[in-house]
Amino acid sequence: MIYEALSALIGVFAGVDPSRGWLYAAYYRTFRGDKWFSASLVVVVLSTTTTTLLTVAPALIALRTHFYTGFLLLAYGVNTLIHGALKAAYPRAHYSGPLKPKLTHLAIWSTINSTLSGYGLPLGALTLIQAGSQPYFYLAYVPVVTALATASLFRGVAHARSLTLNYDLILSALYVAVGAYSILYSLSTILR
Amino acid sequence: MITRLSWVSLLVIMASFRFTVDPSFYPSARSATQAPKEGLAYVAGLYVGTGVNKPDFIATVDVDPGSPTYSKIISRLELPNTGDELHHFGWNACSSVLCPNGKPSLERRYLIVPGLRSSRIYVVDTKPDPRRPTLAKTIEADRVVGRAGYTRLHTVYCGPDAIYVSALGDAKGEGPGGIVVLDHYSLDVLGRWEVDRGDQYFAYDFWWNLPNEVMVTSEWGVPNTIEGGLKPEHLRDGYGNKLHFWDMRRRKHLSCITLGDDYRMALELRPFHDPTKLMGYANMVVSIRDLSSSIWLWFQEDGKWAAEKVLEIPAQPLESGLPEILKPFKAVPPLVTDIDLSLDDRFLYVSLWGIGEVRQYDVSDPFRPRLTGKVELGGIYHRMRHPSGAELTGGPQMLEVSRDGGRLYVTNSLYSSWDNQFYPEGIRGWMVKLDVGSGGGLSVDERFLVDFEDARAHQVRLQGGDASSDSYCFP
Numbered sequence: 308m309i310y311e312a313l314s315a316l317i318g319v320f321a322g323v324d325p326s327r328g329w330l331y332a333a334y335y336r337t338f339r340g341d342k343w344f345s346a347s348l349v350v351v352v353l354s355t356t357t358t359t360l361l362t363v364a365p366a367l368i369a370l371r372t373h374f375y376t377g378f379l380l381l382a383y384g385v386n387t388l389i390h391g392a393l394k395a396a397y398p399r400a401h402y403s404g405p406l407k408p409k410l411t412h413l414a415i416w417s418t419i420n421s422t423l424s425g426y427g428l429p430l431g432a433l434t435l436i437q438a439g440s441q442p443y444f445y446l447a448y449v450p451v452v453t454a455l456a457t458a459s460l461f462r463g464v465a466h467a468r469s470l471t472l473n474y475d476l477i478l479s480a481l482y483v484a485v486g487a488y489s490i491l492y493s494l495s496t497i498l499r
Numbered sequence: 500m501i502t503r504l505s506w507v508s509l510l511v512i513m514a515s516f517r518f519t520v521d522p523s524f525y526p527s528a529r530s531a532t533q534a535p536k537e538g539l540a541y542v543a544g545l546y547v548g549t550g551v552n553k554p555d556f557i558a559t560v561d562v563d564p565g566s567p568t569y570s571k572i573i574s575r576l577e578l579p580n581t582g583d584e585l586h587h588f589g590w591n592a593c594s595s596v597l598c599p600n601g602k603p604s605l606e607r608r609y610l611i612v613p614g615l616r617s618s619r620i621y622v623v624d625t626k627p628d629p630r631r632p633t634l635a636k637t638i639e640a641d642r643v644v645g646r647a648g649y650t651r652l653h654t655v656y657c658g659p660d661a662i663y664v665s666a667l668g669d670a671k672g673e674g675p676g677g678i679v680v681l682d683h684y685s686l687d688v689l690g691r692w693e694v695d696r697g698d699q700y701f702a703y704d705f706w707w708n709l710p711n712e713v714m715v716t717s718e719w720g721v722p723n724t725i726e727g728g729l730k731p732e733h734l735r736d737g738y739g740n741k742l743h744f745w746d747m748r749r750r751k752h753l754s755c756i757t758l759g760d761d762y763r764m765a766l767e768l769r770p771f772h773d774p775t776k777l778m779g780y781a782n783m784v785v786s787i788r789d790l791s792s793s794i795w796l797w798f799q800e801d802g803k804w805a806a807e808k809v810l811e812i813p814a815q816p817l818e819s820g821l822p823e824i825l826k827p828f829k830a831v832p833p834l835v836t837d838i839d840l841s842l843d844d845r846f847l848y849v850s851l852w853g854i855g856e857v858r859q860y861d862v863s864d865p866f867r868p869r870l871t872g873k874v875e876l877g878g879i880y881h882r883m884r885h886p887s888g889a890e891l892t893g894g895p896q897m898l899e900v901s902r903d904g905g906r907l908y909v910t911n912s913l914y915s916s917w918d919n920q921f922y923p924e925g926i927r928g929w930m931v932k933l934d935v936g937s938g939g940g941l942s943v944d945e946r947f948l949v950d951f952e953d954a955r956a957h958q959v960r961l962q963g964g965d966a967s968s969d970s971y972c973f974p
Contacts, residue, residue, distance in 0.1 A: 330599040337973060338710050338775075398604030399684050404660075405748040406600055406712055406972070471520045473603045480518075 310437050313485060317429055331413060334406070350410050354417040355426065362427020366434045375435060377497040383432035384489030390425040391482025398475050424478060429485040436492055521606040523963040526597045527973040528772030528842045531964070534902040538563040539629055539962040541610060542930060543585035544575070544954045548915025549925075551953050554578045555585040557612060557623055559630055560930065560949050562908070562961070570932075570947045574631045578621055583614030584915055587958045589655030590968055591622075591662060592683065598709055598972035601659040605683055609635060610960065611662055613652030615914075616726070618643055620652060620664070622686050629962060636686060644670045646688040647679040651722045654704050656970065663692065665705050665716070672723040676702025678716075693745075697752030701739030704767050707747060709972050710774045714745040715797065717765040717781055728916040729824065734787050738763040742781055742797055744804050756806050758795045761788040765795075769840040769847070769967070771865075775974045778865060780847060781806070782835045790814035790828060792835035794849065796865055810868055815854055815880050822879065824920045831880040834921070836913055837897050841904040842966050846871070846939065852894040852913055853921065855881035857933060859941050871939035876931060877911060879921065885931060886945040893918065893926040899959040900935075900966035907933040907941070912955035928956035 332351065336344035366383065369375040404416065525531035540562045545555040557576040561568040578585075592605035610623040610632065618640035625632045644650060649666030656663045662681035668674055677699075678692035693699075701718035718739020719725065730737075740762050743755045758765055762783035770779030778798035785792060794810035814830040825831060834853030840846070840862070847868060849858045855878010860868035875883035877891035885891050893911035900907050910930045912918055918926050928951025932944040949956075960968060 330597075334599045334710070334972065398602065404600055406598065406659075406710060407748070471522075471524060471526065471597065472518055473520045475604055477518050 310433050313481075314430060314433050316481065317426060317433075317485075331408075339407075346410055347413055350414045351417050354414050355421040358418050358422045359426040359430065362422075362425065363431045363434060364427075366431040370434070377493045380432060380435045380489055381493035381497065383428060383435060384486050384493055386486070387425070387428040387432055387482050387489060388486025390428055391479045391484075391486055394424070394475060394482065395479035425482070429482055429489075432485060432489040436489065520596065520603050521592070523607045524592075524594045524596050525969070526594070526971065528844070528969075528971050529974070531594065531902050531969065531971070532842045532904060534963060536563075536903065536905075537901055537961040537963055537965070538566075539573075540899075540908060540930075541588075541623075541625070541632070541960045541962070542910065542949075542951075543588060543612070543957040544928065544951055545583075545585045545912070545915065545957060546954055547582055547584040547616060548919055549953055549955065552581055553954075554581050555583045555614070556954070557585070557588075557610065557632060558949075558951070558956070559632060562906075562932070562947075564946070570949055572949060572951075576623060576632050576634060578634065579637070580614075580617065580619065582617055583619060583621075584616040585612060585957060586615035586914070587654050588612040588960060589662075590657050590960070590964070591686065593657040593964055593969035595657055595659040595709060595970045595972065598659040601972075602683060607964065609686065611655045611664065611681065611686075613655065613664060614640075615651055615653060615667075618650040618652055618666075620681075620688075625962075638686075638688060643679060643688055647677075647691045649677055649679050649691065651676070652679065653702075656706065657968075658707075658970075659709065659972070661689065662686075663705065665702055667702055667719065667725070668722040672721060672726070674700040674702070674721045676700075676721065678702075678705060692750055693752070694750040695752055697743075698755065699743045699752055701741070703739070703765070706768045706770050706779070707970065708770055708774055708777050709747075709970055711777055712747040713777065714747045715768050715770065715779065716743045716745065717768050718742075719764055719766060725914070726916060728920050731824075734763055734785070740765055740783065742768075742804075742806065754804050756797070756804055758783050758806055759786070759793065759808065761786045762793060763787060766836065767838050769838055771844045772840065772842050772966075772971060773844055773974050774971060776844065776865075780809075780838055780840065780862075782838045782849070784834060784836055785832055790830055790832035792833040792851070794835065794838065794847070794868070798865075807866065809866055810849075810860070812849075812851065817880060820879070820882075822921055822923050825879070831878075834894075834913075839898040839900050839907075839967055841900050842902055843904060846900075846904065846935070848898050848900060848907055850895045850898050850909065851878070852896045853880065854878050855883055855891075855894045857895045857898070857907070857909060857941065859935070859939060861939055872936070872941035874933060874941045874943055876909065876943070885929075885948050886943050887948055889929075889948055889950075890927075891929060891931075892924070893922050893929075893955075895931075897956075897958050899961060901961060902964060902966065904966070905935050907935060908959045908961070909933060910956035910959060912957050915955070918955065926955055927952065928954050930956050930959065 591609035612621040620638040622636035624635040651667035703719035705716040724737040764784035797806040812833040833851040859872035875881040878894040930949035932947035
């Protein structure tokens with residue numbers, strides 16, 4: 308159950324955070340109307356999902372070809388841990404461009420920032436840990452949970468903009484935790 | 500065992516983070532009005548122009564009425580140099596961090612304190628002990644000039660993408676003035692902000708409407724004109740009377756409007772805090788026709804920028820007790836040198852440094868301000884004492900409104916060489932507090948009078964933010 312919960316949590320953040328794409332959606336709704344709001348949500352969800360799935364791809368291929376070893380999980384774990392630590396230590400990797408970007412700009416920076424945020428790393432690790440069950444089920448959290456969570460969140464834009472969570476730090480902690488867990492788990496399988 | 504250990508480590512890691520942004524940040528001005536009351540105020544203290552050869556300082560004042568040191572300076576951070584002339588200052592980060600393009604890990608920690616004469620920038624750290632801030636960094640003037648080309652640094656605002664500091668002129672003391680940009684993390688000078696400045700030459704204040712990506716700048720004079728004191732012969736051509744509007748994204752000058760041919764010195768800019776209202780106020784210090792001051796509302800109409808005079812405050816006739824500079828006129832100009840707008844955009848506060856008054860106007864209808872409160876403090880005209888009986892030299896000048904709108908802090912120094920002209924008997928720095936009635940009205944807090952002795956006091960910044968420190972992206 309904990310893996311489903313972690314996957315869901317990462318999926319939600321992938322949707323609502325991607326370097327605060329969700330806040331752009333709330334902002335667009337306030338200042339530019341529902342059409343822009345919907346369009347920006349679609350752009351953010353698609354770009355985030357695409358880059359996340361690309362990062363998870365090695366794990367999927369390894370599972371499909373039965374090439375999965377503890378070392379691949381170790382690699383995901385180490386990368387996730389380093390990524391989380393770096394994200395916490397150097398929080399400046401963050402979009403700070405115009406407040407009224409075109410949708411194409413939004414798509415580009417959402418892609419770049421979700422790649423920088425490394426959403427696929429912990430999801431890849433969790434997919435490998437759950438290799439014996441249904442990896443595609445967990446991966447489905449990315450687009451599905453993202454879309455559902457974001458849509459429900461934006462039913463009340465007034466509430467969305469009053470959230471003062473530091474998504475960068477939440478993600479950092481989550482990554483460090485998942486990374487540490489993945490490393491320990493992989494070591495236990497390698498050393499067995 | 501390993502699995503158990505890993506879950507423990509996971510919980511420890513998660514528990515060690517604070518997952519919210521700096522609690523002093525608010526997404527909208529409306530939510531910021533619910534902020535807790537301030538406990539400390541940071542005030543610029545200066546000796547320039549007093550004849551005392553000491554370094555300027557940042558005073559930390561206890562503004563908590565329940566504290567035993569209420570109304571006292573509890574620490575003074577003396578700066579390492581003399582002659583800086585501290586003036587305005589601001590925070591490294593504020594509520595603009597919550598804009599979509601903001602950086603959520605920033606915290607309100609450093610005060611960016613420029614020297615108006617020295618053009619140095621001091622970075623003052625208010626942590627770990629906010630009651631005793633320390634000097635974290637000094638950026639020398641040659642670095643500012645080398646990277647941005649500007650000198651005489653004035654207003655500081657924390658933007659979502661960088662820290663912005665206005666400058667009055669260039670290295671030779673002439674124009675054009677402009678804006679210097681500082682990096683949020685290194686706190687170092689990045690360079691000049693303007694890409695295309697059009698016909699803008701004079702500079703002074705600036706502020707913005709972030710969602711609309713509009714910046715507004717105002718005009719005082721170039722350093723060579725202002726630094727030696729106010730000379731009447733400079734009034735016609737040496738001081739500005741325009742507002743400039745800029746495209747913030749392209750950093751390009753869009754247009755400018757003149758606020759009356761007879762008025763000079765367009766100083767403070769106070770946009771409405773609600774970003775859906777694309778308008779704001781500016782004060783014109785003096786009319787060369789009749790010495791009056793005026794308040795103007797600037798706004799957008801049919802896609803074009805416009806401004807309308809919404810208040811005019813006349814000079815008061817006076818025969819005796821006038822300083823040399825005013826004797827030929829036999830009158831005291833109001834000298835509206837600062838204005839401040841409450842966070843709920845309801846009350847506009849106006850200081851009349853010459854006459855010696857602070858006024859409160861209800862601006863629920865922005866085009867028709869209604870006088871709702873007034874107090875007399877010092878001044879050339881009123882020469883009103885504090886209710887405690889203490890003499891108040893100078894006049895009410897810098898204003899700062901608390902976030903909840905309940906308190907207004909006032910200091911009395913304008914600018915060293917001008918202080919000496921208008922108040923030749925000398926200015927002893929003070930800070931007073933005015934209480935604001937729930938439906939309007941002003942009264943002086945008898946318990947609150949901070950004596951800066953032989954130093955002068957200029958801008959006040961309240962711990963956690965105030966009505967002129969933060970900008971908001973959401974209504």
